[in-house]
Amino acid sequence: MTVEIINKSHHPLPSYATLQSAGMDIRANLSEPVEIKPLERKLIPTGLYIALPDGYEAQMRPRSGLALKHGITLLNTPGTIDADYRGEIGIILANLSNEPFVVNDGERICQMVIAAYEQVEWQPVEVLSETERGAGGFGHTGK
Numbered sequence: 001m002t003v004e005i006i007n008k009s010h011h012p013l014p015s016y017a018t019l020q021s022a023g024m025d026i027r028a029n030l031s032e033p034v035e036i037k038p039l040e041r042k043l044i045p046t047g048l049y050i051a052l053p054d055g056y057e058a059q060m061r062p063r064s065g066l067a068l069k070h071g072i073t074l075l076n077t078p079g080t081i082d083a084d085y086r087g088e089i090g091i092i093l094a095n096l097s098n099e100p101f102v103v104n105d106g107e108r109i110c111q112m113v114i115a116a117y118e119q120v121e122w123q124p125v126e127v128l129s130e131t132e133r134g135a136g137g138f139g140h141t142g143k
Helices: 064-070
Strands: 004-007 024-027 034-036 041-045 048-051 056-061 072-074 079-081 090-095 101-103 108-116
Touching: 034 041, 034 090, 064 072, 090 108
Parallel strands: none
Antiparallel strands: 004 048, 024 108, 034 101, 041 090, 056 079, 056 108, 072 090
């Protein structure tokens, strides 16, 4: 698949680290470092603008290394970039640790996965079909 992209940052285009990677690293595009205090959130610019084809979204996901080592995550995980959005991609980082975290220009802050989706057409009914699980919810299968 080919996707149009504008890169207003001075960093390379997002790319896959390996042949079987699902996500591409997305980098911060900053004029100066940004500190995120414990339990604080900040919108981090990327300098990237994309035009996805109809039927696709870009999912923004946390990086496992930042999450494990520093408690840094994305608040709306996965964040969705819709196919009709043409603005700059911004990443909402949150610091869940007890220590301040500094985001530097060019730092890999999240992963972007391109995924297909379908839109549904609702069919109102009075009763849903039966399944083995039924209405069993959170924790219904035990430990």
